[in-house]
Amino acid sequence: MKKLPRVLIVEDEPAIAELIAVNLRHNGFVPVWAEDGEAAQREIDAVLPDLILLDWMLPGASGLQLARRWRADARTRGVPLVMLTARGDEPDKIAGLDAGADDYVTKPFSTQELLARMRAVLRRRAPLQSGENVIIGALALDAATHRVAWQGQPLKLGPTEFRLLHYLMTHAERVHSRAQLLDHVWGDHVFIEERTVDVHIKRLREALGDAAAMVETVRGAGYRLTAQLAQGQYTGAARA
Template sequence: MARVLVVEDEPAIAELIAIHLRHAGFEVALAAAADQAQAAITAALPDLVLLDWMLPGGASGLDLVRRWRADIRSRELPVILLTARAQEQDKIAGLDAGADDYLVKPFSPGELLARMRAVLRRRAPLASDAVVEVAGLALDPTTRRVRRGDTECRLGPTEFKLLHYLLTYPEHVHSRAQLLDRVWGDHVFIEERTVDVHIKRLREALLPLHCAQLIETVRGVGYRFTLSAPPV
């Protein structure tokens, strides 16, 4: 039974979400503020967090996501942001902060459950544990380390899976829809722009290894990991 922490300051909304989740077979814990959510995470990591953007007190949902992503213990904690903010820049801000998905209020219980199942599937590790090495860049699924020569970089869980997939099929051009299928696992409710956000984050993380340019944008199609740097 998957354990879900619902962080929502509106008691009626929190309880309604909890009822639907329990009916679907999830174990549910509730937190109404940022400090309660942090205390719950410190006590025991859940399998997934449903996190309201706007919370009472000093910290927002985005602040919590950033804090959890900066902590090695909670770095891979699946988080879905719940918010009334529907603008594209808000969605991008939520994804950039480290959220796995973004759900705009009001939403149906069916969509919420589908998104939760999708996030939990996406968080499952890729099948192979073999080290992948392409163009001097080595990725070890077992230790979750990425290095080139003596230099190592840290990747978020989604960027790690994305790089793993690109390295597994070097020089292959992948559309955004294909990447959503293969890396995210289920893209029914996810916009293709999500891929662009994570590609940008992946390139930034690879800068110290001097191989960010090997992730090539194929105009009008998608992305590929190339064996030689594209022309500037």
């Protein structure tokens, strides 16, 4: 029998938590409710969930703090995480994504939209949980441990930059538009502007250091990751 996905709902408003839980049960999920970070941590310590729905505004540690904590922990680093919040401004959304959220749903929300986003996140996260290693030249990425190394030396990447690099490395030498990267790295229901991709490409290059030249800007088209380091011989490509 196929195992039903276990979803940890971290939400301090019982009415909202119950509404979500009822809809999850009716759609093939096993919901577990925690009203704050401490209760959520106890649930995680007992059984690792398949996905976390995390409210931003919580008593004690905020959802943003919890997201950063769980992304820093090797055990919970790969668990898909969707933030639920009334904070709908773009800077807040970017902060949530940068903290490690896979998606960001603004209250009030449609339960059908929430379910669709959850399924999309679970689909997107699946390749990262497969344990595959990707090696291109001297750049190596281990999806199982979320480690990246250049010439054998470890590099420190944020969660979004890791997903972006993973996608570029598994689709190397292809040119990807900003819209395509938003769709594949951030998700089907993307709500942030295309220029946000440029911000994360810049951060990715900063994190890659000497390997940054592998991430090319193809003018008028988008970005690609190439095995060829910069040698002044690019055709129609340049660093942004």
